[in-house]
Amino acid sequence: xxxxxxxxxxxxxxxxxxxxxxxxxxxxxxxxxxxxxxxxxxxxxxxxxxxxxxxxxxxxxxxxxxxxxxxxxxxxxxxxxxxxxxxxxxxxxxxxxxxxxxxxxxxxxxxxxxxxxxxxxxxxxxxxxxxxxxxxxxxxxxxxxxxxxxxxxxxxxxxxxxxxxxxxxxxxxxxxxxxxxxxxxxxxxxxxxxxxxxxxxxxxxxxxxxxxxxxxxxxxxxxxxxxxxxxxxxxxxxxxxxxxxxxxxxxxxxxxxxxxxxxxxxxxxxxxxxxxxxxxxxxxxxxxxxxxxxxxxxxxxxxxxxxxxxxxxxxxxxxxxxxxxxxxxxxxxxxxxxxxx
Amino acid sequence: xxxxxxxxxxxxxxxxxxxxxxxxxxxxxxxxxxxxxxxxxxxxxxxxxxxxxxxxxxxxxxxxxxxxxxxxxxxxxxxxxxxxxxxxxxxxxxxxxxxxxxxxxxxxxxx
Numbered sequence: 001x002x003x004x005x006x007x008x009x010x011x012x013x014x015x016x017x018x019x020x021x022x023x024x025x026x027x028x029x030x031x032x033x034x035x036x037x038x039x040x041x042x043x044x045x046x047x048x049x050x051x052x053x054x055x056x057x058x059x060x061x062x063x064x065x066x067x068x069x070x071x072x073x074x075x076x077x078x079x080x081x082x083x084x085x086x087x088x089x090x091x092x093x094x095x096x097x098x099x100x101x102x103x104x105x106x107x108x109x110x111x112x113x114x115x116x117x118x119x120x121x122x123x124x125x126x127x128x129x130x131x132x133x134x135x136x137x138x139x140x141x142x143x144x145x146x147x148x149x150x151x152x153x154x155x156x157x158x159x160x161x162x163x164x165x166x167x168x169x170x171x172x173x174x175x176x177x178x179x180x181x182x183x184x185x186x187x188x189x190x191x192x193x194x195x196x197x198x199x200x201x202x203x204x205x206x207x208x209x210x211x212x213x214x215x216x217x218x219x220x221x222x223x224x225x226x227x228x229x230x231x232x233x234x235x236x237x238x239x240x241x242x243x244x245x246x247x248x249x250x251x252x253x254x255x256x257x258x259x260x261x262x263x264x265x266x267x268x269x270x271x272x273x274x275x276x277x278x279x280x281x282x283x284x285x286x287x288x289x290x291x292x293x294x295x296x297x298x299x300x301x302x303x304x305x306x307x308x309x310x311x312x313x314x315x316x317x318x319x320x321x322x323x324x325x326x327x328x329x330x331x332x333x334x335x336x337x338x339x340x341x
Numbered sequence: 342x343x344x345x346x347x348x349x350x351x352x353x354x355x356x357x358x359x360x361x362x363x364x365x366x367x368x369x370x371x372x373x374x375x376x377x378x379x380x381x382x383x384x385x386x387x388x389x390x391x392x393x394x395x396x397x398x399x400x401x402x403x404x405x406x407x408x409x410x411x412x413x414x415x416x417x418x419x420x421x422x423x424x425x426x427x428x429x430x431x432x433x434x435x436x437x438x439x440x441x442x443x444x445x446x447x448x449x450x451x452x
Contacts, residue, residue: 023399025411025418025420026375026395026420027395029374029375029376029417029418029419029420030374030375030376030379030391030395031391032417033374033376033377033417033419034376034391037376037380058391058392059390059392063392064392067392067393067395067396068396068399
């Protein structure tokens with residue numbers, strides 16, 4: 001029966017190559033027995049049309065062969081939750097870094113504004129490429145865990161190694177009784193990313209911060225002391241860490257938690273820029289340019305002293321906030337221990 | 342197929358999927374090759390596709406629950422399956438489990 005032979009040959013191409021002959025021999029025996037039964041019922045051989053209908057009932061060669069494959073999915077159920085979480089985190093970060101880096105390049109005129117439509121169209125391709133890389137990595141891990149299970153025996157057990165004691169506490173509802181919404185959490189990340197972009201662009205466009213006064217400052221005999229550059233970069237680093245932390249919480253689905261530890265860590269990190277300002281050598285924040293001279297009545301000392309006093313004030317407020325957060329954290333721990341007893 | 346029919350069909354397949362292994366092991370207390378096994382199951386009320394049955398037989402053999410041998414019968418080479426020693430042991434355990442589940446389900450329906 002030529003059609004059956006062609007059908008079996010088409011199935012062979014998609015079978016696992018090590019077992020092709022064995023599987024095909026078994027399929028041939030079973031299909032031929034089926035064919036004999038049908039012909040015995042009809043009392044005659046099947047016609048071409050009847051044979052085609054019968055083969056159509058059996059299913060396409062690809063579908064028949066697929067059931068003999070050892071692996072039926074690209075990423076299996078044990079690995080999929082981790083893959084999904086990583087994919088969300090990576091895509092979020094690719095989008096943030098793409099937007100920030102191109103915003104800086106546009107602002108510093110390393111890219112023309114005419115490139116903006118192209119950049120907008122390219123973002124989905126960047127995201128697709130990143131998703132493809134992550135998927136390939138996890139598909140490779142799945143392949144190794146299926147064919148060499150002893151090498152990746154812990155992959156399947158990842159979800160089993162967790163402690164109920166490490167579960168996060170229930171989120172507290174807002175004062176109006178509602179929980180912190182996803183939209184609000186996303187808005188915070190986007191707004192902070194925009195702030196970071198503006199902060200990074202600002203040295204090239206001081207008008208963003210100072211407005212028209214920026215031109216007056218540029219023309220003035222005053223220039224920035226090195227401590228202001230350190231302050232600038234410490235604020236950028238702090239902002240980046242804050243955006244990163246919030247983006248990770250968003251991707252992990254824990255955006256509803258305020259996180260006392262997070263607040264304390266951020267408060268400690270937030271001390272760095274202020275400490276830099278307070279400990280500036282000679283408390284000098286602005287200097288006279290080499291060829292400059294201040295107009296009569298204006299004093300750099302007064303300006304620098306003023307900035308120093310403001311920095312000290314901010315430092316005291318930040319330390320009080322930190323003390324408050326640490327106090328609340330210790331009090332909560334005490335209450336939890338008392339409740340456990 | 343409507344949404345409701347589709348849902349029923351999916352749930353029906355899920356329900357059957359768990360029973361097929363037990364049915365196949367039960368029928369292979371006697372020796373069969375693929376086609377006669379399928380016929381025997383159909384005659385006893387459990388119709389099963391070739392595309393489901395044959396890979397299932399391979400998987401059960403890989404798991405050590407079945408043994409197979411090629412033999413010529415009616416001028417044709419056929420692969421005959423039957424339960425292995427491990428397969429008989431597991432089958433007995435599965436039958437007990439099946440009866441226990443059946444009793445529990447009947448209990449639930451009775452209330």
